[in-house]
Amino acid sequence: MLFNVVLGIWITAGIVIGFMMPPAIGLVHSTVMYFHVPMAIAMLTAFLIAAWRGIQWLRTRDPRHDAASLAYAEVGAFFGIIATMTGSIWAGANWQSYWNWDAQQIGIVGTLLTYGALFALRSAVDDDDKKRDLWAVYAIFGVIAAIFLTYVFRRLVPSLHPNDTLTKSAPGYRLTLWFNVFGYIMLLVRVAGLRARFETARERLKELSWAMS
Amino acid sequence: MQPGSEWQSPASTRSAVREAAGVMRTPPTVGAHRSASFAAVHAVFQKDWRSEWRTRAALNAIVLFSVAAPIALSFNVARQVLAPEVLAGCLWSVLLFAALVGLPRVFVREEESGTAAQLRLACAPEAVLWGKAAFNLALLCMTQLAAVPIFILLLNARVTQPFVLLLILLLGDIGLAIAATVLGAMAAQARARGALFSAIAVPVLLPLLVASSAATAVALGAPGEAWPALQIVAVYDVVMIAAAWMLFDFVWST
Numbered sequence: 001m002l003f004n005v006v007l008g009i010w011i012t013a014g015i016v017i018g019f020m021m022p023p024a025i026g027l028v029h030s031t032v033m034y035f036h037v038p039m040a041i042a043m044l045t046a047f048l049i050a051a052w053r054g055i056q057w058l059r060t061r062d063p064r065h066d067a068a069s070l071a072y073a074e075v076g077a078f079f080g081i082i083a084t085m086t087g088s089i090w091a092g093a094n095w096q097s098y099w100n101w102d103a104q105q106i107g108i109v110g111t112l113l114t115y116g117a118l119f120a121l122r123s124a125v126d127d128d129d130k131k132r133d134l135w136a137v138y139a140i141f142g143v144i145a146a147i148f149l150t151y152v153f154r155r156l157v158p159s160l161h162p163n164d165t166l167t168k169s170a171p172g173y174r175l176t177l178w179f180n181v182f183g184y185i186m187l188l189v190r191v192a193g194l195r196a197r198f199e200t201a202r203e204r205l206k207e208l209s210w211a212m213s
Numbered sequence: 214m215q216p217g218s219e220w221q222s223p224a225s226t227r228s229a230v231r232e233a234a235g236v237m238r239t240p241p242t243v244g245a246h247r248s249a250s251f252a253a254v255h256a257v258f259q260k261d262w263r264s265e266w267r268t269r270a271a272l273n274a275i276v277l278f279s280v281a282a283p284i285a286l287s288f289n290v291a292r293q294v295l296a297p298e299v300l301a302g303c304l305w306s307v308l309l310f311a312a313l314v315g316l317p318r319v320f321v322r323e324e325e326s327g328t329a330a331q332l333r334l335a336c337a338p339e340a341v342l343w344g345k346a347a348f349n350l351a352l353l354c355m356t357q358l359a360a361v362p363i364f365i366l367l368l369n370a371r372v373t374q375p376f377v378l379l380l381i382l383l384l385g386d387i388g389l390a391i392a393a394t395v396l397g398a399m400a401a402q403a404r405a406r407g408a409l410f411s412a413i414a415v416p417v418l419l420p421l422l423v424a425s426s427a428a429t430a431v432a433l434g435a436p437g438e439a440w441p442a443l444q445i446v447a448v449y450d451v452v453m454i455a456a457a458w459m460l461f462d463f464v465w466s467t
Contacts, residue, residue, distance in 0.1 A: 058463055106423065113416040120412050124403035133463045134399050140460060141395070141417050144452055148420035152445055156427060 007186055014180040021176055032090045034176055038184040039083035040108065044150065046076025046188055047111065051143040054136030064200055066132040069139060070122070071195035075188055077115040084108050104161050107149040114142035253336055257344025261319060262351070271322075272352060275315030279360035282307040287367040300370045301429035305422050307364065308385070309415075311356055316393035317410040319345045320401035329401075333466065342394060342461040350390040357382055370433050377439045378432035384446045385425040388453055392417055395457045398464045421449050 018034035053069035056062075087108070092098040099105065121138055125131040265271060286303055295303075323329040332341060361382065365372060372378055393414060400410035428442035 106419075110416055110419045113419070117413040117416050120409060121399065121403065124405055124409050126404070130402060130467070134402070137395075137460045137463050138399065138413060140456060141392070144456060145417045145420055148445070148449060149423075152420065152448075153423060156424065156441055156445060 003190065007183070007190055010179075010183045011187060014176075014183045017176050018180060021173065029090060029093050032086050034180045036083055036086040036090060037177060038181040039079045039086065040104075041181050042184045042188045043076045043080040043083055043108075043111065044146065045185055046072045046079060046192070047115075047139075047143050047146055049192075050076060051136075051139040054139040057132055058136050061129075063132070063203060064196070066135065067199035067203065068192070068196040069136065070199055071192040072188070073115060073118055073139065074195060075192045077112065077119075079184070079188065080108060080112050080115065084112065102161060103153040103156070104150070106153060107146070110149040111142075111146040114145055118142060250340075253340035254343040254347070257332075257336055257340050258347045258351075261345065261348040264322075265348070265352075271315045271318040272355065274318075275311050275352065275356050276359050278314050279307055279311035279356050280363055282310065283360070283364040283367050291367070291369075295368060295370075297370075297433035297435040298426075298430045300368060300433050301426040301435070303368070304361070304364055304370075304429060305385075305426040307360065308353075308357070308389075309418065309422055311360065312353065312389050312393055312418075313411045313414060315352060315356070316349050316390070317397035317400055317406065319348060319394070320397045321406050324401045324406075338462045338465045339458070341465060342457060345398075346391050346394040346457070349394055350386055353386040353390055354383075357386070372432060373434040374432045374439065377443070378429065381425055381428040381432065381439070381443060381446065384443065384450055385421060388421045388446060388450045389418065391450070391453045391457050392421070395461055395464060398461070402464075421446060424449065 014034070018031055021031070021034070023030050050069045050072040053065045053072065057065040057069060087105070088098045091100060091105075118135065118138055122131055122135050125134055283303075286307070320329075323332055336344075364370070396414045396417065397410060400406050400413060403409050424442045424445040428439045428446065431437050431439035431442070
Protein backbone atom coordinates (compact mmCIF):
# COMPACT_ATOMS: atom_id res chain seq x y z
CA MET A 1 0.00 0.00 0.00
CA LEU A 2 2.77 2.39 0.98
CA PHE A 3 4.66 1.41 -2.17
CA ASN A 4 1.60 2.26 -4.27
CA VAL A 5 1.33 5.71 -2.70
CA VAL A 6 5.05 6.43 -3.11
CA LEU A 7 4.95 5.21 -6.69
CA GLY A 8 1.90 7.35 -7.51
CA ILE A 9 3.52 10.46 -6.08
CA TRP A 10 6.83 9.68 -7.82
CA ILE A 11 5.26 9.19 -11.28
CA THR A 12 3.07 12.28 -10.91
CA ALA A 13 6.06 14.34 -9.80
CA GLY A 14 8.01 13.04 -12.79
CA ILE A 15 5.28 14.10 -15.19
CA VAL A 16 4.96 17.57 -13.60
CA ILE A 17 8.72 18.17 -13.55
CA GLY A 18 9.06 16.88 -17.11
CA PHE A 19 6.54 19.39 -18.41
CA MET A 20 8.01 22.23 -16.32
CA MET A 21 11.60 21.84 -17.54
CA PRO A 22 12.67 24.50 -20.09
CA PRO A 23 13.36 23.02 -23.57
CA ALA A 24 16.83 21.55 -23.98
CA ILE A 25 19.20 23.28 -26.36
CA GLY A 26 19.27 21.75 -29.83
CA LEU A 27 16.10 19.69 -29.39
CA VAL A 28 12.55 20.43 -30.49
CA HIS A 29 9.79 19.27 -28.13
CA SER A 30 12.32 17.84 -25.72
CA THR A 31 9.62 17.13 -23.11
CA VAL A 32 8.76 13.81 -24.74
CA MET A 33 12.29 12.60 -23.95
CA TYR A 34 11.44 12.41 -20.23
CA PHE A 35 8.88 9.73 -21.09
CA HIS A 36 10.12 8.11 -24.28
CA VAL A 37 13.63 7.31 -23.04
CA PRO A 38 12.49 5.86 -19.67
CA MET A 39 9.94 3.67 -21.49
CA ALA A 40 12.62 2.31 -23.83
CA ILE A 41 15.00 1.65 -20.92
CA ALA A 42 12.21 0.00 -18.92
CA MET A 43 11.35 -2.19 -21.92
CA LEU A 44 14.91 -3.51 -22.17
CA THR A 45 15.09 -3.95 -18.38
CA ALA A 46 11.86 -5.92 -18.54
CA PHE A 47 13.26 -8.15 -21.25
CA LEU A 48 16.46 -8.78 -19.28
CA ILE A 49 14.47 -9.62 -16.14
CA ALA A 50 12.14 -11.88 -18.17
CA ALA A 51 15.13 -13.80 -19.52
CA TRP A 52 16.68 -13.97 -16.05
CA ARG A 53 13.47 -15.36 -14.51
CA GLY A 54 13.32 -17.77 -17.43
CA ILE A 55 16.81 -19.05 -16.54
CA GLN A 56 15.65 -19.41 -12.95
CA TRP A 57 12.69 -21.48 -14.12
CA LEU A 58 15.06 -23.74 -16.06
CA ARG A 59 17.25 -24.16 -12.97
CA THR A 60 14.63 -24.57 -10.24
CA ARG A 61 11.50 -25.65 -12.18
CA ASP A 62 9.40 -23.47 -9.91
CA PRO A 63 6.41 -22.16 -11.94
CA ARG A 64 6.48 -18.88 -10.02
CA HIS A 65 9.61 -17.90 -11.93
CA ASP A 66 7.88 -18.67 -15.20
CA ALA A 67 4.87 -16.57 -14.18
CA ALA A 68 7.20 -13.67 -13.37
CA SER A 69 8.97 -14.10 -16.68
CA LEU A 70 5.65 -13.94 -18.53
CA ALA A 71 4.58 -10.90 -16.51
CA TYR A 72 7.77 -8.94 -17.23
CA ALA A 73 7.55 -9.77 -20.93
CA GLU A 74 3.94 -8.60 -21.16
CA VAL A 75 4.50 -5.35 -19.31
CA GLY A 76 7.76 -4.82 -21.22
CA ALA A 77 5.99 -5.24 -24.56
CA PHE A 78 3.43 -2.65 -23.47
CA PHE A 79 6.20 -0.22 -22.51
CA GLY A 80 7.86 -0.94 -25.83
CA ILE A 81 4.72 -0.02 -27.75
CA ILE A 82 4.46 3.26 -25.83
CA ALA A 83 8.15 4.00 -26.48
CA THR A 84 7.70 3.32 -30.19
CA MET A 85 4.60 5.51 -30.42
CA THR A 86 6.04 8.46 -28.50
CA GLY A 87 9.29 8.16 -30.46
CA SER A 88 7.45 8.06 -33.76
CA ILE A 89 5.37 11.14 -32.94
CA TRP A 90 8.51 12.98 -31.91
CA ALA A 91 10.32 11.85 -35.07
CA GLY A 92 7.43 13.20 -37.14
CA ALA A 93 7.76 16.59 -35.47
CA ASN A 94 11.53 16.69 -35.65
CA TRP A 95 12.73 14.77 -38.67
CA GLN A 96 9.65 15.38 -40.88
CA SER A 97 8.98 11.66 -41.12
CA TYR A 98 7.34 9.34 -38.66
CA TRP A 99 9.65 6.48 -39.48
CA ASN A 100 13.29 6.83 -40.54
CA TRP A 101 14.81 3.36 -40.10
CA ASP A 102 17.67 4.63 -38.03
CA ALA A 103 19.61 2.24 -35.83
CA GLN A 104 17.44 2.55 -32.75
CA GLN A 105 14.20 2.26 -34.69
CA ILE A 106 15.46 -1.01 -36.20
CA GLY A 107 16.35 -2.06 -32.68
CA ILE A 108 12.98 -1.36 -31.12
CA VAL A 109 11.04 -2.96 -33.96
CA GLY A 110 13.21 -6.07 -33.70
CA THR A 111 12.69 -6.20 -29.95
CA LEU A 112 8.92 -5.83 -30.32
CA LEU A 113 8.92 -8.60 -32.94
CA THR A 114 10.80 -10.81 -30.48
CA TYR A 115 8.17 -10.13 -27.82
CA GLY A 116 5.46 -11.01 -30.32
CA ALA A 117 7.22 -14.24 -31.24
CA LEU A 118 7.48 -15.14 -27.54
CA PHE A 119 3.72 -14.83 -27.07
CA ALA A 120 3.05 -16.72 -30.32
CA LEU A 121 5.33 -19.54 -29.20
CA ARG A 122 3.72 -19.75 -25.79
CA SER A 123 0.23 -19.99 -27.22
CA ALA A 124 1.26 -22.74 -29.67
CA VAL A 125 2.46 -25.34 -27.13
CA ASP A 126 0.03 -27.49 -25.19
CA ASP A 127 2.13 -29.15 -22.52
CA ASP A 128 2.67 -26.81 -19.56
CA ASP A 129 6.28 -27.64 -18.77
CA LYS A 130 7.30 -27.76 -22.42
CA LYS A 131 5.66 -24.38 -22.92
CA ARG A 132 7.68 -22.90 -20.07
CA ASP A 133 10.94 -24.47 -21.27
CA LEU A 134 10.52 -23.16 -24.79
CA TRP A 135 9.45 -19.74 -23.47
CA ALA A 136 12.57 -19.47 -21.32
CA VAL A 137 14.93 -20.63 -24.06
CA TYR A 138 13.39 -18.28 -26.60
CA ALA A 139 13.49 -15.40 -24.12
CA ILE A 140 17.26 -15.90 -23.86
CA PHE A 141 17.68 -16.01 -27.64
CA GLY A 142 15.43 -12.98 -27.93
CA VAL A 143 17.41 -10.98 -25.40
CA ILE A 144 20.61 -11.77 -27.30
CA ALA A 145 19.00 -10.50 -30.50
CA ALA A 146 17.66 -7.42 -28.70
CA ILE A 147 21.11 -6.57 -27.32
CA PHE A 148 22.63 -6.91 -30.77
CA LEU A 149 19.91 -4.78 -32.30
CA THR A 150 20.00 -2.11 -29.62
CA TYR A 151 23.64 -1.66 -28.81
CA VAL A 152 25.66 -3.12 -31.64
CA PHE A 153 23.89 -1.49 -34.56
CA ARG A 154 24.47 1.99 -33.26
CA ARG A 155 28.04 1.41 -34.32
CA LEU A 156 27.11 0.11 -37.75
CA VAL A 157 24.04 1.97 -39.03
CA PRO A 158 23.99 5.78 -38.81
CA SER A 159 21.62 6.98 -36.09
CA LEU A 160 19.70 10.23 -36.01
CA HIS A 161 19.04 9.84 -32.31
CA PRO A 162 20.36 12.68 -30.15
CA ASN A 163 21.88 10.15 -27.80
CA ASP A 164 23.86 12.37 -25.48
CA THR A 165 22.04 15.69 -25.66
CA LEU A 166 20.25 15.18 -22.36
CA THR A 167 22.97 13.31 -20.51
CA LYS A 168 25.58 15.91 -21.46
CA SER A 169 23.53 19.05 -20.83
CA ALA A 170 22.92 20.82 -17.50
CA PRO A 171 22.48 18.52 -14.48
CA GLY A 172 18.79 19.46 -14.16
CA TYR A 173 17.88 17.69 -17.39
CA ARG A 174 19.91 14.63 -16.48
CA LEU A 175 18.34 14.48 -13.04
CA THR A 176 14.80 14.73 -14.45
CA LEU A 177 15.55 11.99 -16.96
CA TRP A 178 16.94 9.57 -14.38
CA PHE A 179 14.15 10.47 -11.93
CA ASN A 180 11.67 9.31 -14.55
CA VAL A 181 13.74 6.26 -15.53
CA PHE A 182 13.73 5.13 -11.91
CA GLY A 183 10.01 5.87 -11.55
CA TYR A 184 9.02 3.84 -14.60
CA ILE A 185 11.26 0.91 -13.63
CA MET A 186 9.52 0.89 -10.22
CA LEU A 187 6.18 0.98 -12.05
CA LEU A 188 7.37 -1.95 -14.17
CA VAL A 189 8.30 -3.96 -11.08
CA ARG A 190 4.96 -3.17 -9.41
CA VAL A 191 2.72 -3.97 -12.38
CA ALA A 192 4.70 -7.07 -13.36
CA GLY A 193 4.55 -8.27 -9.75
CA LEU A 194 0.77 -8.01 -9.81
CA ARG A 195 0.57 -9.70 -13.20
CA ALA A 196 2.78 -12.56 -11.94
CA ARG A 197 0.51 -13.04 -8.91
CA PHE A 198 -2.48 -13.12 -11.20
CA GLU A 199 -0.78 -15.70 -13.41
CA THR A 200 0.18 -18.00 -10.50
CA ALA A 201 -3.36 -17.73 -9.16
CA ARG A 202 -4.76 -18.64 -12.55
CA GLU A 203 -2.43 -21.62 -12.85
CA ARG A 204 -3.45 -22.78 -9.41
CA LEU A 205 -7.12 -22.40 -10.29
CA LYS A 206 -6.52 -24.49 -13.39
CA GLU A 207 -4.84 -27.18 -11.28
CA LEU A 208 -7.71 -27.16 -8.81
CA SER A 209 -10.45 -27.37 -11.44
CA TRP A 210 -8.51 -30.16 -13.07
CA ALA A 211 -8.18 -32.00 -9.76
CA MET A 212 -11.90 -31.61 -9.01
CA SER A 213 -13.19 -32.81 -12.36
CA MET B 214 2.59 -7.56 -2.62
CA GLN B 215 4.77 -10.58 -3.13
CA PRO B 216 3.14 -13.98 -3.41
CA GLY B 217 2.45 -14.91 0.20
CA SER B 218 3.52 -17.98 2.05
CA GLU B 219 0.04 -19.47 1.72
CA TRP B 220 0.80 -20.06 -1.93
CA GLN B 221 1.89 -23.59 -2.63
CA SER B 222 3.68 -24.74 -5.70
CA PRO B 223 1.50 -26.79 -8.03
CA ALA B 224 4.70 -28.57 -8.96
CA SER B 225 4.17 -30.99 -6.08
CA THR B 226 0.68 -31.96 -7.25
CA ARG B 227 1.89 -32.11 -10.79
CA SER B 228 4.79 -34.43 -10.06
CA ALA B 229 2.45 -36.61 -8.01
CA VAL B 230 0.17 -36.86 -11.04
CA ARG B 231 3.14 -37.72 -13.20
CA GLU B 232 4.33 -40.45 -10.92
CA ALA B 233 0.82 -41.85 -10.78
CA ALA B 234 0.73 -41.87 -14.56
CA GLY B 235 4.06 -43.67 -14.61
CA VAL B 236 5.86 -40.87 -16.38
CA MET B 237 9.29 -40.27 -14.98
CA ARG B 238 10.91 -36.98 -15.63
CA THR B 239 14.51 -36.14 -15.00
CA PRO B 240 14.71 -32.43 -15.53
CA PRO B 241 17.88 -31.31 -17.24
CA THR B 242 20.05 -28.90 -15.31
CA VAL B 243 21.95 -25.91 -16.60
CA GLY B 244 25.54 -26.68 -17.41
CA ALA B 245 25.26 -30.45 -17.06
CA HIS B 246 25.77 -32.13 -20.39
CA ARG B 247 26.09 -35.64 -21.53
CA SER B 248 29.15 -35.50 -23.69
CA ALA B 249 28.70 -36.31 -27.34
CA SER B 250 31.46 -38.00 -29.25
CA PHE B 251 32.35 -37.00 -32.75
CA ALA B 252 31.14 -40.39 -33.93
CA ALA B 253 27.64 -39.70 -32.59
CA VAL B 254 27.51 -36.29 -34.26
CA HIS B 255 28.70 -37.82 -37.48
CA ALA B 256 26.09 -40.58 -37.24
CA VAL B 257 23.24 -38.05 -36.89
CA PHE B 258 24.60 -36.05 -39.82
CA GLN B 259 25.00 -39.21 -41.90
CA LYS B 260 21.45 -40.33 -41.12
CA ASP B 261 19.96 -37.00 -42.13
CA TRP B 262 22.13 -36.78 -45.20
CA ARG B 263 21.12 -40.24 -46.43
CA SER B 264 17.40 -39.80 -45.82
CA GLU B 265 17.56 -36.39 -47.49
CA TRP B 266 19.42 -37.80 -50.47
CA ARG B 267 16.76 -40.47 -50.97
CA THR B 268 13.95 -37.98 -51.54
CA ARG B 269 15.82 -34.67 -51.85
CA ALA B 270 12.58 -33.03 -50.68
CA ALA B 271 14.14 -30.23 -48.64
CA LEU B 272 17.01 -29.73 -51.06
CA ASN B 273 14.70 -29.45 -54.07
CA ALA B 274 12.42 -27.00 -52.29
CA ILE B 275 15.19 -24.78 -51.02
CA VAL B 276 17.26 -24.75 -54.23
CA LEU B 277 14.24 -24.15 -56.42
CA PHE B 278 13.05 -21.38 -54.15
CA SER B 279 16.38 -19.61 -54.11
CA VAL B 280 16.66 -19.88 -57.89
CA ALA B 281 13.06 -18.83 -58.50
CA ALA B 282 13.21 -15.81 -56.21
CA PRO B 283 16.01 -13.98 -58.13
CA ILE B 284 14.18 -14.76 -61.39
CA ALA B 285 10.96 -13.30 -60.04
CA LEU B 286 12.94 -10.35 -58.78
CA SER B 287 14.68 -9.73 -62.09
CA PHE B 288 11.35 -9.83 -63.97
CA ASN B 289 10.49 -6.72 -62.03
CA VAL B 290 13.73 -4.83 -61.79
CA ALA B 291 16.04 -6.22 -64.51
CA ARG B 292 16.14 -3.02 -66.52
CA GLN B 293 17.08 -0.88 -63.57
CA VAL B 294 20.58 -0.33 -62.33
CA LEU B 295 20.46 -1.37 -58.70
CA ALA B 296 22.74 0.09 -56.05
CA PRO B 297 24.97 -2.44 -54.25
CA GLU B 298 23.04 -1.84 -51.01
CA VAL B 299 19.77 -2.81 -52.71
CA LEU B 300 21.33 -5.89 -54.27
CA ALA B 301 22.79 -6.98 -50.94
CA GLY B 302 19.45 -6.52 -49.22
CA CYS B 303 17.71 -8.55 -51.94
CA LEU B 304 20.33 -11.31 -51.79
CA TRP B 305 19.98 -11.74 -48.04
CA SER B 306 16.21 -11.58 -48.19
CA VAL B 307 16.27 -14.40 -50.74
CA LEU B 308 18.68 -16.42 -48.62
CA LEU B 309 16.63 -15.78 -45.47
CA PHE B 310 13.39 -16.95 -47.04
CA ALA B 311 15.10 -19.95 -48.60
CA ALA B 312 16.38 -20.87 -45.13
CA LEU B 313 12.89 -20.40 -43.67
CA VAL B 314 11.53 -22.79 -46.29
CA GLY B 315 14.14 -25.51 -45.98
CA LEU B 316 15.82 -25.56 -42.59
CA PRO B 317 12.97 -26.48 -40.21
CA ARG B 318 12.52 -29.68 -42.26
CA VAL B 319 15.17 -31.54 -40.21
CA PHE B 320 13.03 -31.57 -37.09
CA VAL B 321 9.58 -31.44 -38.69
CA ARG B 322 10.50 -34.64 -40.54
CA GLU B 323 11.32 -36.38 -37.26
CA GLU B 324 7.99 -35.35 -35.78
CA GLU B 325 6.00 -36.25 -38.90
CA SER B 326 7.50 -39.71 -39.26
CA GLY B 327 7.33 -40.28 -35.52
CA THR B 328 11.05 -40.93 -35.16
CA ALA B 329 11.77 -38.12 -32.71
CA ALA B 330 11.39 -40.41 -29.70
CA GLN B 331 13.85 -42.95 -31.09
CA LEU B 332 16.32 -40.19 -31.82
CA ARG B 333 15.98 -38.97 -28.24
CA LEU B 334 16.69 -42.46 -26.96
CA ALA B 335 19.56 -43.18 -29.31
CA CYS B 336 21.61 -40.00 -29.07
CA ALA B 337 22.76 -37.42 -26.58
CA PRO B 338 21.06 -34.05 -27.20
CA GLU B 339 24.37 -32.50 -28.19
CA ALA B 340 24.93 -35.05 -30.91
CA VAL B 341 21.48 -34.21 -32.30
CA LEU B 342 22.21 -30.48 -32.14
CA TRP B 343 25.60 -30.57 -33.86
CA GLY B 344 24.63 -33.28 -36.34
CA LYS B 345 21.52 -31.42 -37.45
CA ALA B 346 23.32 -28.06 -37.48
CA ALA B 347 26.04 -29.56 -39.69
CA PHE B 348 23.36 -30.95 -41.99
CA ASN B 349 21.64 -27.57 -42.19
CA LEU B 350 24.97 -25.90 -42.91
CA ALA B 351 25.65 -28.34 -45.73
CA LEU B 352 22.15 -27.73 -47.10
CA LEU B 353 22.68 -23.95 -47.03
CA CYS B 354 26.10 -24.16 -48.68
CA MET B 355 24.76 -26.37 -51.48
CA THR B 356 21.85 -24.00 -52.01
CA GLN B 357 24.14 -21.03 -52.30
CA LEU B 358 26.39 -22.75 -54.78
CA ALA B 359 23.37 -22.59 -57.08
CA ALA B 360 21.63 -19.46 -55.88
CA VAL B 361 24.40 -16.87 -55.49
CA PRO B 362 25.90 -17.17 -59.01
CA ILE B 363 22.40 -17.05 -60.54
CA PHE B 364 21.57 -14.02 -58.45
CA ILE B 365 24.78 -12.26 -59.48
CA LEU B 366 24.25 -13.12 -63.15
CA LEU B 367 20.58 -12.21 -63.40
CA LEU B 368 20.74 -8.98 -61.46
CA ASN B 369 24.03 -7.79 -62.99
CA ALA B 370 25.87 -7.47 -59.71
CA ARG B 371 29.55 -6.57 -59.80
CA VAL B 372 31.55 -8.41 -57.16
CA THR B 373 34.42 -6.12 -56.29
CA GLN B 374 35.63 -8.06 -53.23
CA PRO B 375 34.98 -11.76 -53.83
CA PHE B 376 36.87 -12.82 -50.72
CA VAL B 377 34.65 -10.66 -48.49
CA LEU B 378 31.57 -12.08 -50.21
CA LEU B 379 32.70 -15.67 -49.62
CA LEU B 380 33.58 -14.94 -46.01
CA ILE B 381 30.28 -13.24 -45.23
CA LEU B 382 28.31 -16.02 -46.92
CA LEU B 383 30.14 -18.64 -44.84
CA LEU B 384 29.82 -16.72 -41.55
CA GLY B 385 26.18 -15.91 -42.27
CA ASP B 386 25.47 -19.57 -43.07
CA ILE B 387 26.97 -20.71 -39.77
CA GLY B 388 24.74 -18.31 -37.85
CA LEU B 389 21.67 -19.21 -39.92
CA ALA B 390 22.27 -22.95 -39.53
CA ILE B 391 22.79 -22.92 -35.78
CA ALA B 392 19.90 -20.57 -34.99
CA ALA B 393 17.57 -22.40 -37.37
CA THR B 394 18.45 -25.74 -35.78
CA VAL B 395 17.48 -24.71 -32.24
CA LEU B 396 14.44 -22.70 -33.34
CA GLY B 397 13.39 -25.48 -35.70
CA ALA B 398 13.47 -27.96 -32.82
CA MET B 399 11.27 -25.57 -30.85
CA ALA B 400 8.78 -24.99 -33.67
CA ALA B 401 8.55 -28.70 -34.49
CA GLN B 402 7.16 -29.38 -31.02
CA ALA B 403 4.46 -26.72 -31.28
CA ARG B 404 1.25 -26.41 -33.25
CA ALA B 405 1.29 -24.68 -36.66
CA ARG B 406 4.95 -25.55 -37.19
CA GLY B 407 5.79 -23.92 -40.49
CA ALA B 408 4.19 -20.56 -39.82
CA LEU B 409 5.47 -20.50 -36.26
CA PHE B 410 9.05 -21.20 -37.37
CA SER B 411 9.08 -18.10 -39.56
CA ALA B 412 7.55 -16.02 -36.79
CA ILE B 413 10.11 -17.05 -34.19
CA ALA B 414 13.15 -17.23 -36.49
CA VAL B 415 12.93 -13.80 -38.12
CA PRO B 416 13.40 -11.67 -34.96
CA VAL B 417 16.39 -13.74 -33.82
CA LEU B 418 17.94 -13.68 -37.30
CA LEU B 419 17.39 -9.93 -37.76
CA PRO B 420 20.82 -8.85 -36.40
CA LEU B 421 22.53 -11.40 -38.66
CA LEU B 422 20.52 -10.20 -41.64
CA VAL B 423 21.29 -6.49 -41.16
CA ALA B 424 25.02 -7.04 -40.57
CA SER B 425 25.39 -9.54 -43.40
CA SER B 426 23.73 -7.30 -45.93
CA ALA B 427 25.91 -4.38 -44.79
CA ALA B 428 29.05 -6.46 -45.42
CA THR B 429 27.68 -7.86 -48.70
CA ALA B 430 26.95 -4.35 -49.95
CA VAL B 431 30.63 -3.50 -49.49
CA ALA B 432 31.61 -6.70 -51.29
CA LEU B 433 29.37 -5.65 -54.19
CA GLY B 434 31.03 -2.25 -54.48
CA ALA B 435 29.42 0.03 -51.91
CA PRO B 436 31.79 2.50 -50.27
CA GLY B 437 32.95 1.82 -46.73
CA GLU B 438 34.54 -0.98 -44.76
CA ALA B 439 33.24 -4.52 -44.50
CA TRP B 440 35.26 -5.27 -41.38
CA PRO B 441 32.91 -3.96 -38.60
CA ALA B 442 29.94 -5.84 -40.05
CA LEU B 443 32.01 -9.01 -40.44
CA GLN B 444 33.05 -8.72 -36.81
CA ILE B 445 29.42 -8.39 -35.71
CA VAL B 446 28.45 -11.50 -37.68
CA ALA B 447 31.38 -13.44 -36.21
CA VAL B 448 30.41 -12.41 -32.66
CA TYR B 449 26.79 -13.30 -33.38
CA ASP B 450 27.88 -16.77 -34.54
CA VAL B 451 29.93 -17.38 -31.41
CA VAL B 452 27.13 -16.21 -29.10
CA MET B 453 24.56 -18.33 -30.94
CA ILE B 454 26.79 -21.42 -30.77
CA ALA B 455 27.30 -20.93 -27.04
CA ALA B 456 23.60 -20.33 -26.36
CA ALA B 457 22.57 -23.30 -28.48
CA TRP B 458 25.07 -25.53 -26.69
CA MET B 459 23.79 -24.55 -23.24
CA LEU B 460 20.07 -24.48 -24.00
CA PHE B 461 19.43 -27.26 -26.49
CA ASP B 462 18.90 -29.83 -23.70
CA PHE B 463 15.81 -27.97 -22.54
CA VAL B 464 14.39 -27.70 -26.03
CA TRP B 465 14.99 -31.28 -27.07
CA SER B 466 14.37 -33.46 -24.03
CA THR B 467 10.79 -34.07 -22.98
